Amino acid sequence: MADGNFAVVGTNRTDELRDQLPPDAGVAPYESIVVITRETLLAAANDLP
Numbered sequence: 001m002a003d004g005n006f007a008v009v010g011t012n013r014t015d016e017l018r019d020q021l022p023p024d025a026g027v028a029p030y031e032s033i034v035v036i037t038r039e040t041l042l043a044a045a046n047d048l049p
Contacts, residue, residue: 008034010035010036011034013034018033021033
């Protein structure tokens with residue numbers, strides 16, 4: 001994105017995965033856990049500066 005952040009399109013699995021986070025991790029009310037495939041992440045890595 002223009003501000004240097006990254007936007008990710010994936011499957012929202014917040015409700016399913018929230019309780020599986022490590023004790024020192026959390027999800028704020030304005031955040032979501034979004035899952036993308038390994039294939040998608042590896043393909044995107046080529047486009048990262």
